[in-house]
Amino acid sequence: ENLINRIAAGEVVERPASALKELVENSLDAGARQIDMVLRDGGRTLIAVSDDGRGMTAEEMSLAVERHATSKLSDDSLTDIHTLGFRGEALPSIGAVARLSITSRTAAGETAWALRVDGGRKGAARPAALGRGTRVEVRDLFFATPARLKFLKTARTELSHAQDIVNRLAMAHPEVGFSLSDGTRTLIKLPPVGDDPWTGRLERLGAIMGRDFATNALPIDARREGLRLTGYAGLPTLNRGNAQHQFLVVNGRPVRDKLLFGAVRGAYRDFLAHDRYPLLSLFLDLPPEMVDVNVHPAKTEVRFRDAGLVRGLIVSALKHALAEAGH
Ligand code: ADP
Ligand code: MG
Structure with a gap:
């Protein structure tokens, strides 16, 4: 059982940023409005995530650390999934693979409960002190799998992967506040913004990508056969040497998908050198049966039932916006 868990862990937890992503997604699924994160030594010694979500009872917490004990599969169709975890x-x-400690309290709970799991060995839930919500601490990541530990990069590199994950999740959830610190300095501080999707997104965009982008971005709003594409695209003059500032969100999930990146590239091809990447933030919403978001446990790639339709929508919407702007 322990060995199976360690093998599964390799799929889900590649590095601190992937553990952080899973924890933040859990906080989002729990309805959190504020999520505060600390990563020490790039996440190698500590990853801490605190949220103000609905919390867990002692029994739920104890169940949550067991394999396949998700509370989120309402039926057995894996395609119709509205929460991030599954x-x-x-x-x-x-x-x-780490020393995990969870402290949580529900709104109805008289006390908080804490539970520890050390390299697969589960302790008993004990009463603890915490306001409503959940705090998860991951210490000494990969101490139980030294081979993995060796693959960790410098704290700085691991931290920048984590920042990228946080920015992508934050872009998809402007209504939630996010903060990230390295234990000494605040690296990301994004206050929650209003619920209006357009102004909220634009505010969050400005906070992540800079005012320059937010004030000059071209609004995108296009539909085709049940698909809807919204968001903001940058003018070709606002570009970077990598895709780090291309935010793509499919049905509420940040993705880094080849097909989508390729469609963006295609739309800008006439205006940008091949090694330049426009800034943009696009949200694609489509019926769940038209997309499989569960290709990989890390869930950053998706599979579309009709790739041509998706590509066509993106290319034409972006080209149209660029043409309107005089390109
Ligand atoms: P999944 O997210 O796929 O269900 P996880 O292992 O990530 O699986 O989490 C297991 C369960 O623990 C979740 O289904 C949820 O019930 C509970 N849980 C985890 N994190 C939180 C949290 N921050 N707040 C409330 N419940 C949580
Ligand atoms: Mg989860």
Whole structure:
């Protein structure tokens, strides 16, 4: 069982940023409005995530660290998924390769409860002190799998991967506040913005990509056969040497998908050198049966039932916006 967990962990937890992603997604699924994160030494010694979500009872917490104990599979159709988690693998996987401690309190709970899992060994839930919500601490990531530990890059590199993950999740959820610190300095501080999707997104865009982008970005709003594409695209003059500032969100999930990146590239081809990447933030919404978001446990790639339709929508919407802007 421990070995199976460690193997599963390799799929889910590649590096600190992937553990962080799983924890933040859990906080979002729990309805959090504020999520505060600390990463020490790039996440190698500590990853801490605190949220003000609905919390867990002692029993729920104890169940949550067991394999495949998700509370989120309402039926057995894996395509119709509205929450971010679905496999019940993240917490047991992290618990198998690190020292995991969870403290949580529900609105109805008289006290908070804390539970520890050390390299797969689960302790008993004990009463603890915490306001409503959940705090998860992951210490000594990969101490139980030294081979993995060797693959960690410098703290600085791991931290920049984590910042990228946080920015992508934050772009998809402007209504939630996010903060990230390295234990000494605040690296990301994004206050929650209003619920209006357009102004809220634009505010969050400005906070992440800079005012320059937010004031000059071209609004995108296009539909085709049940698909809707919204968001903001940058003028070709606002570009970077990598795709780090291309935010793509499919049905509420940040993705880094080849097909989507390729469509963006295609739309800008006439205006940008091949090694330049426009800034943009696009939100694609489509019926769940038209997309499989569960290709990989890390869930950054998606599979579209009709790739041509998606590509066509993106290319034409972007080209149209660029033409309107005089390109
Ligand atoms: P999944 O997210 O796929 O269900 P996880 O292993 O990530 O699996 O989490 C297991 C369960 O623990 C979740 O289904 C949820 O019930 C509970 N849980 C985890 N994190 C939180 C949190 N921050 N707040 C409330 N419940 C949580
Ligand atoms: Mg999860």
